[in-house]
Amino acid sequence: QSALTQPASVSGSSGQSITISCTGTSSDIGNYNLVSWYQQHPDKAPKLLIYESSQRPSGVSNHFSGSRSGNTASLTISGLQAEDEADYYCCSYTTSSTVIFGGGTKLTVL
């Protein structure tokens, strides 16, 4: 299974909004509303930000939001803060009952 496609890097100024895309196929994102997004700071385990494409777990800031359309999911971070600088990964359930991750996106807050 090939990794979901994410941009390698994105950047934005403090206070701005950015969107990270995650593109899959009809065997994963296109078939299920089961995309999760994780934030990973250096040398830390990934932290769940979004599940079921747009749901936020308890305790996750509402400046993170997710959406899905067709074979593509998106993570939007509004009001960028310095602490948002991290790597972001999408993942999806697949028609083979496996899980597939994106290659990751490095967010730089200017």
Next chain:
Amino acid sequence: QVQLQESGPGLVKPSETLSLTCSVSGGSISSYHWSWIRQPAGKGLEWIGRVYNSGTTKYNPSLKSRVTMSVDTSKNQFSLKLNSVTAADTAVYYCARDFYDVSGWRTVEPWGQGTLVTVSS
């Protein structure tokens, strides 16, 4: 809440078998299903596979021929074995819970802190 902790050798020789254990606290291992995920230094996450509480498994096709996962309900632990390792298997290995509800799979959460395994002679 459920917490996970990986353990095992940090150094494995090429061609040998990597063996890791994940200890689960705050919940019964029989109540959930469990995944292993790895991350080579500076690279992305790769899902290795899942062991269901029944002992049934589902593996990443790219690793299927070398992977074995199992659960030990008496110890509230589950394990990963990866044989014939090479330097390409050097990575941080995470154990995690697959979260299901009545509708099926929802997400992977929570995760352990991860453990670095280096393959080198």
